[in-house]
Amino acid sequence: MPSDIKCTIEIVNEGFVLYSDSERRSSKGYPVLDDLTRDTIERIKYWVQHYEASCRREDLRILGWHLFNLLFTDTKVRGSSSTVRHEFTQTFSVFKERRAYEKDLRLRLLLLFRREAHILSSLPWEYLYMPSEREFLAQHTELLLSRVARSELIAELESGEEALRILVAVSSPAQFGPKIDAEDVITKIKSLDDSAKSICVKDLRDPTYEQLRSKVRDFRPHILHFIGHGKEGAIYLLRPREEVQYDIRTTEQLDAQEVDVESIRALWTDATPPRLVFLHACKGAAADSYSGFNSTARELVGGVPAVVAMQHEIANADAALFAQTFYQLIGHGAPLDEAVTKSRYALGQQVPSWAHPRFGTPVVYVQNEHEAERIIIKDWGSNRQEATQLDSKPETPFRCPYGEGCPGLLWATDKCCMKCFKPVDRCPEGHPMPPRGPCPTCRYGLSTPKAPQSTPEAPRPQSHETSGFA
Secondary structure, three states: OOOOEEEEEEEEEOOEEEEEEOOOOEEEEOOOOOHHHHHHHHHHHHHHHHOHHHOOHHHHHHHHHHHHHHHOOOOOOOOOOOOHHHHHHHHHHHHHHHHOOOOOOOEEEEEEEOOOOHHHHOOOHHHOEEOOOOEEHHHOOOEEEEEEOOOOOOOOOOOOOOOEEEEEEEOOOHHHOOOOOOHHHHHHHHHHHHHOOOEEEEEEEOOEHHHHHHHHHHHOOOEEEEEOOEEOOEEEEEOOHHHOEEOOOOOOEEOEEEEEHHHHHHHHOOOOOOOEEEEEOOOOOOOHHHHHHHHHHHHHOOOOOEEEEEOOOOOHHHHHHHHHHHHHHHHOOOOHHHHHHHHHHHHHOOOOOOOOHHHHOEEEEEOOOOHHHOOOOOOOOOOHHHHOHHHOOOOOOEEOOOOOOOOOEEOOOOOEOOOOOOEOEEOOOOOEEOOOEEEOOOOEEEOOOOOOOOOOOOOOOOOOOOOOOO
């Protein structure tokens, strides 16, 4: 495997950043969050959070371009020979040249936030747009973005297990209204248990704090996937029945127990900490849950190696797709940042392609620069090369063999369709073909595996924009 290129931007405070990379380039800059830039970003953020169905690619592109200009400053400061943007551009050019003959090469972009950079850390960097490429960073699965929240608390991890253990905890206190509808997500995650003996999934519905703590101690999950409500710095579990209170004016049942970050960490004082915590607010969660989970993830990563959170509201079908893809890749031995990147890519490919804010919703925080590359669980049957085949693609794609019901395109090394995410086999000539039986996602399939008669003439998809910015 080639040695990946690593670029680190340390956001020291709201007005100072340090840049360094593995190519021995470095610089520093002053990000300028002027009133117009701040108001534009905040306005589009609000639009994304509350009216995601009405967002267009152009809205997201403007947001991502502002973020790019803010992060990769183009103003030379005293004591620096060049700008942050110039140094990154030079390294990115080297990466593209090497990528032409090193197909497995990755570029890891690490955003390291100090506590003093509270405003900048709250911005949705997952929508970064690269003007030189005229595409979002998320459209390239070889470009891996992670947020780093440094901490002295390094979790001690077990090693050598042969199975990936996932605990899905769903909490929906009555005081927040109707029950959270998370069945689609849970079903998708639990289907991994049926399809692979080396992934074990358990779910826990509406637990109290002690019930969740007991389950964590007994099951010792590698991943704790929490679905529910939250706020800044806390999640909500159910109170024990004897502690439930009632509002004397409205007779409303007050059955939610606020669990702060320190109490979350205390869940595994008697057990090995999870290697990953997934904070997930489904449709129907309280409005504060989304921004709250982003903040909680940043604080919680001090006690676990990594935290994934949803920073905006996300449809259940999209959440299920992300979770299923993410856990499949993790189970195959993919590093954390690759699994998140490719799962984000799967969201971006959904119609309308890269024109809906769903792809920027997941956020990943890691404890230090090395955790992004950590393999959470050893490969359970395929090697790492199989888990990362999505990046090694020839020029001409094949149509998804599941038929007209799926519009997906596959390249010769793909192990599954990036549209319906169903596995494919290969005929002796290397053409993709489906396993026996119909595709339950596409509602279409072939009873007998059969290779496509011919390859499509459609070229590999590329971005074409007519914006006045280009």
